[in-house]
Structures are given as structure tokens and as C-alpha cells.
Amino acid sequence: MAMWNPWRGCHKYSEGCKFCYIHKGDHKRGVDTNNILKTDKFTTPIEKNKKDEYKIKSGQVVYLCFSSDLLLADADAWRTDCWQMIKERFDLHFIFLTKRIERFIDCIPDDWGTGYENVTVGCTIENQNMADFRLSIFSKLPIKHKNVICQPLIEQVSIEKYLDDVELVVVGGESDFNARPLNYDWVLSLRQQCINTDTHFEFRQCGTHFIKDGKTYTINVRQLCSQAKKADINY
Numbered sequence: 001m002a003m004w005n006p007w008r009g010c011h012k013y014s015e016g017c018k019f020c021y022i023h024k025g026d027h028k029r030g031v032d033t034n035n036i037l038k039t040d041k042f043t044t045p046i047e048k049n050k051k052d053e054y055k056i057k058s059g060q061v062v063y064l065c066f067s068s069d070l071l072l073a074d075a076d077a078w079r080t081d082c083w084q085m086i087k088e089r090f091d092l093h094f095i096f097l098t099k100r101i102e103r104f105i106d107c108i109p110d111d112w113g114t115g116y117e118n119v120t121v122g123c124t125i126e127n128q129n130m131a132d133f134r135l136s137i138f139s140k141l142p143i144k145h146k147n148v149i150c151q152p153l154i155e156q157v158s159i160e161k162y163l164d165d166v167e168l169v170v171v172g173g174e175s176d177f178n179a180r181p182l183n184y185d186w187v188l189s190l191r192q193q194c195i196n197t198d199t200h201f202e203f204r205q206c207g208t209h210f211i212k213d214g215k216t217y218t219i220n221v222r223q224l225c226s227q228a229k230k231a232d233i234n235y
């Protein structure tokens with residue numbers, strides 16, 4: 001596994017961005033997240049060592065743009081170079097998440113065709129409004145590997161009709177002292193929608209405030225993922 005953050009910074013865009021961890025971390029350091037900057041990691045995937053070998057070994061998964069959004073308009077001038085590097089490293093698999101899926105078709109390279117085999121796109125949704133808006137677009141896009149990321153999930157959502165060519169649905173709650181609660185019934189409902197459509201499902205993290213059987217629990221940030229794992233409901 002490798003990380004590649006060609007630029008940093010982002011603008012809050014929808015309800016799911018309310019407690020964005022990038023904004024929170026930057027705020028603590030006095031950094032303006034709305035200032036979008038190219039990083040010194042821009043060429044990470046194609047960097048080589050003294051033996052002229054790629055530093056990122058073949059076969060790895062590369063998490064792309066996890067401190068921003070790959071489809072951010074501010075980065076339009078830089079993205080073409082990223083696609084070229086992704087193409088050059090066809091021996092790696094790149095995953096990125098976006099809340100801006102409506103920009104996707106204007107952001108792909110000329111030779112995208114039905115999609116690059118080595119790219120997974122995760123469309124993020126947080127509520128039914130965003131599910132209907134983003135997934136109705138996402139379901140029609142030429143992408144070889146599609147994930148739906150329901151994180152932070154802030155209400156019950158019905159997405160079964162959008163899951164035809166989706167490989168994985170990920171569900172998670174919000175992490176913050178003031179986080180909106182995650183109801184376990186919503187998680188189970190999404191799991192059932194995945195079972196109905198034979199789509200892989202992963203319960204990735206509880207919310208700081210987690211409702212189960214009508215009772216609200218407050219969960220420490222360090223235990224959000226381990227508690228979700230304990231539920232043992234992945235499909």
C-alpha cells in the first residue's frame with residue numbers, strides 16, 4: 001500500500017464535509033485548507049531509485065488524493081499529468097474517492113475509453129439527497145471499478161437501484177465530539193441492500209455517537225474501526 005497526494009487542500013462541498021479531518025488537522029496547525037497547493041510528492045508513482053527501479057514496487061495499491069479531492073476544479077491544470085503517471089504505472093492499482101463525481105466526465109483523459117483497468121473510483125455519499133444526485137450520475141459513468149463510500153453516513157439511505165456495477169459499498173460514521181450519530185439500523189439496511197444485489201459490503205467504522213437498539217453509545221476515536229470490525233457483518 002502506498003499514498004500519493006499530488007496536491008493538498010480542499011473546499012467544503014456538502015453536508016458530509018462538516019467535520020472533514022483535513023480541515024480539522026489544518027486548523028490545529030494554522031494552515032488554510034482552502035489554499036490548494038501542489039505538493040513535493042507530485043511525481044511519487046514514477047520516482048526511481050539509483051538502480052533505475054520505481055520506488056513504489058509493482059502490484060501495490062496506491063491511495064490517491066486522500067488529503068484533497070482528485071476532481072477539485074482548482075487542480076484542473078495538474079490532473080492531466082496525474083493521468084499520464086497512472087497510465088505509466090499500469091502495474092499499480094490506484095484508488096481515489098470523490099464528492100465531485102459530476103465533474104468526472106470533464107476530468108478524464110482522451111484515451112479513457114471504458115475506463116483504465118488500474119483505477120477504482122469511490123463515489124462518496126452521506127444522505128439520500130447526495131445518493132440520488134451523485135449515484136444517478138455515477139451509475140452511468142464508464143469506470144472499470146466502482147465503490148460507493150457511505151461515510152460519514154448521517155441518515156438512512158436507499159441505494160439498491162444504483163448498485164448494478166458497484167464492486168463494494170463501504171459504510172462508516174462520523175468522528176468528532178459533535179458528530180452526527182450513526183444508527184446501526186442504517187448500517188444493517190445498507191448491508192441488506194448489498195446482499196440483495198450481491199455487492200460486497202464493508203462496515204468500516206462506527207460513529208463517535210453510535211445508536212444500537214435505541215441506546216446511544218459514545219465511542220473513542222481509536223476504537224471506531226475495531227468496534228465496527230467486531231460486528232463481523234462484512235459481506
Ligand code: SF4
Binds near residue numbers: 012013014017021022
Ligand atoms: S470533499 Fe473531502 S477532503 Fe474536501 S472538504 Fe469535503 S470531506 Fe474534506
